[in-house]
Amino acid sequence: MAAPFFDRLAERIDGVDSVVSVGLDPDPKRIPDHLADHDLPRWAFNRRIIDATHEHAACYKPNVAFYEDSDGWRALRETVAYAEGKGVPVLLDAKRGDIGNTARQYAKLLDHADAVTVNPYLGRDSLEPFLSRADKGVFVLCRTSNPGGADFQNLEVGPNKRLFEYVAQRAAEWNENDNVGLVVGATAPDELEGVRELVPDLPFLVPGVGAQGGDAEAAVEFGLADGVGLVNSSRSIIFAGEGESFDAAARQAAKRLKDRLNRYRAGE
Secondary structure, eight states: OOOOHHHHHHHHHHHHTOOEEEEEOOOGGGSOGGGTTSSSHHHHHHHHHHHHHGGGOSEEEEBGGGSOSHHHHHHHHHHHHHHHHTTOOBEEEEEEOOOHHHHHHHHGGGGSSSEEEEOGGGOHHHHHHHHTOTTSEEEEEEEOSSGGGHHHHTOEEETTEEHHHHHHHHHHHTOTTSOEEEEEOTTOHHHHHHHHHHOTTOOEEEOOSSTTOOOHHHHHHHHOBTTBOEEEESHHHHTSSOGGGHHHHHHHHHHHHHHHHHHHHTTO
16 A cells, blocks of 8 residues: 555655645636647646646646546546656545445545545545545545635534534544545635644645635645645646746746745744
C-alpha cells in the first residue's frame, strides 16, 4: 500500500515550500485559440499549465465538471498521469456522495487520483467507500466559499451549533484512517477560525483565495494542521494570461500566491 495521502502531501509541501493547490478547470471557452486544433485541447492546456507551475504547486485539483464528456475523461486521465509524473499529488474535486452501489462506483475515482472531495449530506455510509481507502485523502465539504453556502450550512442544529460545525465534528469522528480533511472556504475567515478550534488536527482545503477574494492570511493561519493543508486558486492562476504566453503568466501567478502564503507561513 502507498504511504498515506497526508504523509505524501507533507513531503510535497516541504519539498517545494508551498501549500498552493492549483485548480485545473480548463473552461473550453477560455482555452487559447492556438490550442483549439489539438486532439485534446484541455489536455494540451493542462500540460502547459503543469509544466509552468509544478515547481510552485503542492497539489493539482482538477474539477471533474470540466471533464465530463468522452474527450474530457481522456484529457483528465492524461492530466493526472502527467501531474503525478512530475511528483505532484492530484486531488479530484468531485463532491461525490451517494448510497450503496453508487457510492462504491464513485469511489473508483480514487483508483486514478490521490484524493477526492465528498459531500456528507447523505451521512457516513455514503462516504464509507472513500473513507476505507486508507492511503487516499478524503476532503469533506464543510463550509464552502460560495455566497449561498450559508443557506444550509449556517442553520442551527442544536444549542449554539451550526450545521457546518456539526459536519466538522462528525468528520473528525470518521477520521479512523487519518485520511480525512475538510473543505472550508477563505471567504468567511471567522467561520474558518471557528472550525479550526473545533477540529485542531484535520488538514483543510481552503478555496476562495483567488478570484473570490478570500482571506489569504486566515487561510494559512487556520487552514494548516501541523503545517499540512492546501490553499486553492484556479482561475486566478490558470487564466492569469492569454495568448501564446498564457503559461508564463500562470507561472508568475502561482509563484506570487506561493510567496504571499509563505509570508504568513513564516509566522506559524
